[in-house]
Amino acid sequence: MYNDFVKFIRSIYNTNDFVPLHAPYLHGNEKKYLEECIDSTFVSSVGKFVDRFEEMMQDYTKSNKAVVCVNGTNALFLALKLVGVERDDEILTQALTFIATANAISYISAHPVFLDVDRETMGLSPESVKAWLSENAEIRSGSCFNKKTERRIKACVPMHTFGHPVKIEQLVEICKEYHIELVEDAAESLGSFYKGQHTGTFGRVGVLSFNGNKTITTGGGGMLLFQDEALGNYAKHLSTQAKVPHRWEFVHDDIGYNYRMPNINAALGCAQMENLDMILANKYETAQKYKEYFKNNTDITYFEEPCESKSNYWLNAVLLKDRVSQNQFLEYTNDNAIMTRPIWALMSKLDMFKDCQTDGLTNTIWFEERVVNIPSSVRF
CATH class of the missing domain: 3.40.640.10 (Type I PLP-dependent aspartate aminotransferase-like (Major domain))
Known part of the structure; x- marks a missing residue:
C-alpha cells in the first residue's frame, strides 16, 4: 500500500529523485x-x-x-x-x-x-x-x-x-x-x-x-x-x-x-x-489529486478544507489509523526519498510548557497520533 503511494507521488511530481515536503517556487522576477x-x-x-x-x-x-x-x-x-x-x-x-x-x-x-x-x-x-x-x-x-x-x-x-x-x-x-x-x-x-x-x-x-x-x-x-x-x-x-x-x-x-x-x-x-494566484491554483490541483487518490482508502484519510472555507493547502495532511501505522508510513516514505513528517510535538508536552493549563486536549492528542504531512510543493 505504501509502495503505491510512493509511485503516485513520483508520478504527480514527475521525478525519481528526492521529493521535498515543500520547496519554494522561485521562477518569476x-x-x-x-x-x-x-x-x-x-x-x-x-x-x-x-x-x-x-x-x-x-x-x-x-x-x-x-x-x-x-x-x-x-x-x-x-x-x-x-x-x-x-x-x-x-x-x-x-x-x-x-x-x-x-x-x-x-x-x-x-x-x-x-x-x-x-x-x-x-x-x-x-x-x-x-x-x-x-x-x-x-x-x-x-x-x-x-x-x-x-x-x-x-x-x-x-x-x-x-x-x-x-x-x-x-x-x-x-x-x-x-x-x-x-x-x-x-x-x-x-x-x-x-x-x-x-x-x-x-x-x-x-x-x-x-x-x-x-x-x-x-x-x-x-x-x-x-x-x-x-x-x-x-x-x-x-x-x-x-x-x-x-x-x-x-x-x-x-x-x-x-x-x-x-x-x-x-x-x-x-x-x-506576482505568482501567488498561480501557486495557489497549482497547490489546489495537487490537493484534488490527493483527494481522488485517497477517496476509497480505508486505512488513510485525506484531510480536506473545512466547511465555508477555501484553504491554501499549504501542507497537505493525511490521517493514519493510529501511532503504529503513522510511524510505519513515515519510515517507509522517508526511506524511499519521499519527505513526510508528523505533526509538531504538542506544546503542552515540551519541558518549558508542560506545566501550563490545558483542558485535556482530547482531539489534539488524537491528531498527534495520526497526522502526517505529505509533499505539497508547486508541481511543474
Missing part, C-alpha cells in the same frame, strides 16, 4: 528584483520594495494596513504587545501549533493556556474555548480574569493549521463576550479564506509568515495585518526603533524594536506575490 535592489544600494530596511510588498499584501488581503517584519515570530510578539498583553497575562491558544506561537507569548512573560482543537479544522475549537471560559473566567471591571489563578486573560491566539481556517467568526463572538483580544496566527494561511474573507483580517491583528517553506517566501519574514489603520501605523513606528522622522536627528519616542524587513527580502516578496 526574483533575480531581476534582487539585482535591481543591489544596484540601487538600498538593501537594508529602506527601499521601494518594502513599500510595494506591503501595498501588494494589503490589496490582496483587503486589510487597511500591512506592516512587514523580519519574521513571523517577531510579528506575533509585536501583535501581542500592540493589543496590550503584559507580563503574567494568560493567552488562550492551541497546543497543536508550531513553537513560534508559544514562544511569542513567552517573550512577553505571559502564560499560554492550551485548549483543544476541532476535528473539522485542526484549529482552536470555539466550543473548547467557550467551555473553558465558562468554568474558569469572570469579568471584573471590563477585563477577563481566571478565577483560579487570578491572572488576567488578555488575548486569544488561534492558528490556522496547515492553512485550514478555524471557525473564526465564533471565536470573534466569544472574545467579544469575554473582553478578550483576538490575534490571528495566520502564518500558514496566506491565500486562505473563511466565507470569502482572508484569514488574518478577523481579529485586532493578524500575522503572516514568509519563511522558506511557506506558500510564498522572502527567505525569512513576516507581516502584520490591520483593519485599524492607526494601530498599523503605530506598529510600523515601533518596528523601526520608534524613530521620529527627521532628515538628520535621531530622536526616539518609545521603546521600539529592530523588526524591519530588509528591502532585499521584500524584493523577493514582490516577485513572489
Whole structure:
C-alpha cells in the first residue's frame, strides 16, 4: 500500500529523485528584483520594495494596513504587545501549533493556556474555548480574569493549521463576550479564506509568515495585518526603533524594536506575490489529486478544507489509523526519498510548557497520533 503511494507521488511530481515536503517556487522576477535592489544600494530596511510588498499584501488581503517584519515570530510578539498583553497575562491558544506561537507569548512573560482543537479544522475549537471560559473566567471591571489563578486573560491566539481556517467568526463572538483580544496566527494561511474573507483580517491583528517553506517566501519574514489603520501605523513606528522622522536627528519616542524587513527580502516578496494566484491554483490541483487518490482508502484519510472555507493547502495532511501505522508510513516514505513528517510535538508536552493549563486536549492528542504531512510543493 505504501509502495503505491510512493509511485503516485513520483508520478504527480514527475521525478525519481528526492521529493521535498515543500520547496519554494522561485521562477518569476526574483533575480531581476534582487539585482535591481543591489544596484540601487538600498538593501537594508529602506527601499521601494518594502513599500510595494506591503501595498501588494494589503490589496490582496483587503486589510487597511500591512506592516512587514523580519519574521513571523517577531510579528506575533509585536501583535501581542500592540493589543496590550503584559507580563503574567494568560493567552488562550492551541497546543497543536508550531513553537513560534508559544514562544511569542513567552517573550512577553505571559502564560499560554492550551485548549483543544476541532476535528473539522485542526484549529482552536470555539466550543473548547467557550467551555473553558465558562468554568474558569469572570469579568471584573471590563477585563477577563481566571478565577483560579487570578491572572488576567488578555488575548486569544488561534492558528490556522496547515492553512485550514478555524471557525473564526465564533471565536470573534466569544472574545467579544469575554473582553478578550483576538490575534490571528495566520502564518500558514496566506491565500486562505473563511466565507470569502482572508484569514488574518478577523481579529485586532493578524500575522503572516514568509519563511522558506511557506506558500510564498522572502527567505525569512513576516507581516502584520490591520483593519485599524492607526494601530498599523503605530506598529510600523515601533518596528523601526520608534524613530521620529527627521532628515538628520535621531530622536526616539518609545521603546521600539529592530523588526524591519530588509528591502532585499521584500524584493523577493514582490516577485513572489506576482505568482501567488498561480501557486495557489497549482497547490489546489495537487490537493484534488490527493483527494481522488485517497477517496476509497480505508486505512488513510485525506484531510480536506473545512466547511465555508477555501484553504491554501499549504501542507497537505493525511490521517493514519493510529501511532503504529503513522510511524510505519513515515519510515517507509522517508526511506524511499519521499519527505513526510508528523505533526509538531504538542506544546503542552515540551519541558518549558508542560506545566501550563490545558483542558485535556482530547482531539489534539488524537491528531498527534495520526497526522502526517505529505509533499505539497508547486508541481511543474
